[in-house]
Amino acid sequence: MKQNFAELSNGYLESIQKGIKTVQNFKGNVSAGKGTREEQLNRLTEEIRTADAIVIGGGAGLSTSAGLTYSGERFDRYFGDFAAKFGIQDMYSGGFYPFPDEETRWAWWSRHIYVNRYVYPPVPVYQKLLNMVQDKDYFVITTNVDHQFLKAGFDKERLFYTQGDYGLWQCSKPCHRRTYDNKGKVVKMLLAQGFVIGENSELIVPVKDNGATDFSMLSMRIPSGLIPYCPVCGEPMSMNLRADDTFVEDEGWKKASAAYAEFLRSHKDKHVLYLELGVGANTPVIIKYPFWHETYHNNKAVYACLNYGEAFCPAEIEDRSICIDGDIAGIFGW
Numbered sequence: 001m002k003q004n005f006a007e008l009s010n011g012y013l014e015s016i017q018k019g020i021k022t023v024q025n026f027k028g029n030v031s032a033g034k035g036t037r038e039e040q041l042n043r044l045t046e047e048i049r050t051a052d053a054i055v056i057g058g059g060a061g062l063s064t065s066a067g068l069t070y071s072g073e074r075f076d077r078y079f080g081d082f083a084a085k086f087g088i089q090d091m092y093s094g095g096f097y098p099f100p101d102e103e104t105r106w107a108w109w110s111r112h113i114y115v116n117r118y119v120y121p122p123v124p125v126y127q128k129l130l131n132m133v134q135d136k137d138y139f140v141i142t143t144n145v146d147h148q149f150l151k152a153g154f155d156k157e158r159l160f161y162t163q164g165d166y167g168l169w170q171c172s173k174p175c176h177r178r179t180y181d182n183k184g185k186v187v188k189m190l191l192a193q194g195f196v197i198g199e200n201s202e203l204i205v206p207v208k209d210n211g212a213t214d215f216s217m218l219s220m221r222i223p224s225g226l227i228p229y230c231p232v233c234g235e236p237m238s239m240n241l242r243a244d245d246t247f248v249e250d251e252g253w254k255k256a257s258a259a260y261a262e263f264l265r266s267h268k269d270k271h272v273l274y275l276e277l278g279v280g281a282n283t284p285v286i287i288k289y290p291f292w293h294e295t296y297h298n299n300k301a302v303y304a305c306l307n308y309g310e311a312f313c314p315a316e317i318e319d320r321s322i323c324i325d326g327d328i329a330g331i332f333g334w
């Protein structure tokens with residue numbers, strides 16, 4: 001049956017609005033959950049086993065746990081030249097840097113895209129998570145744009161990437177609402193800078209005797225002919241990331257948004273575990289508040305917050321919450 005996308009429910013906005021409304025009525029008291037860490041871990045194991053459905057909310061902490069870190073050794077290995085020349089401190093801030101020209105900007109972005117989207121993560125956190133839920137009725141909502149859920153084998157029909165995908169480009173205007181796979185072009189940009197792609201998709205850098213990257217062998221610019229332009233209007237392409245109101249919500253996004261809304265609706269009276277993994281407290285409206293809302297309004301629902309340093313719940317749902325502080329892989333013993 002042909003679907004009219006204009007008629008699909010926007011689960012993203014709907015869940016955000018409901019979440020904010022519910023949180024406005026909370027008194028603002030927070031709790032670290034009831035019982036010892038061990039008791040809470042046991043309850044979590046039991047909930048995962050017995051819940052009718054599990055809604056996973058994946059945040060940045062999940063990819064950090066998988067070893068996809070944005071600073072330190074990984075940053076030094078692939079971006080040491082950008083650090084030296086522009087003073088950029090980590091991958092996150094580099095995404096906002098005003099580079100002097102498009103050739104340099106795409107040299108940066110091709111590295112950033114590849115090492116976060118196309119390489120396999122050092123720790124198989126996403127695979128372990130899939131093993132844990134694959135026989136359950138599950139759905140995933142995530143703010144991560146590295147697409148690691150899909151790469152690990154999660155069912156595409158049960159995934160909602162709210163903030164875009166490093167693997168997609170769009171028109172920067174945007175003159176039309178379509179997205180384009182970028183892998184082939186990104187690889188060309190990397191080869192032109194002097195990188196090598198390994199057999200296992202890894203990004204190989206030239207190294208000095210001491211093992212550090214030899215940046216004298218790498219270029220910080222791509223050839224002008226590789227700069228991507230919109231095939232329709234000729235304006236530069238941009239990343240399909242929700243940075244401002246030019247973000248293109250393509251047909252895939254709209255379907256996923258509607259599927260998320262439908263999943264929440266059809267499970268609103270069931271024994272659901274809202275499993276929040278590594279979602280920071282500074283952007284709570286997309287996952288955290290909607291999870292609190294769903295838990296608050298369904299007395300069979302349970303909320304679990306697993307987070308390094310920020311594991312808490314509102315006092316209003318304390319009795320049905322599990323809060324565990326720590327690295328995700330560490331908490332599950334992976």
Ligand SMILES: [Zn+2]
Pocket residue numbers: 171172173174175176230231232233234235
């Ligand atoms: Zn265009």
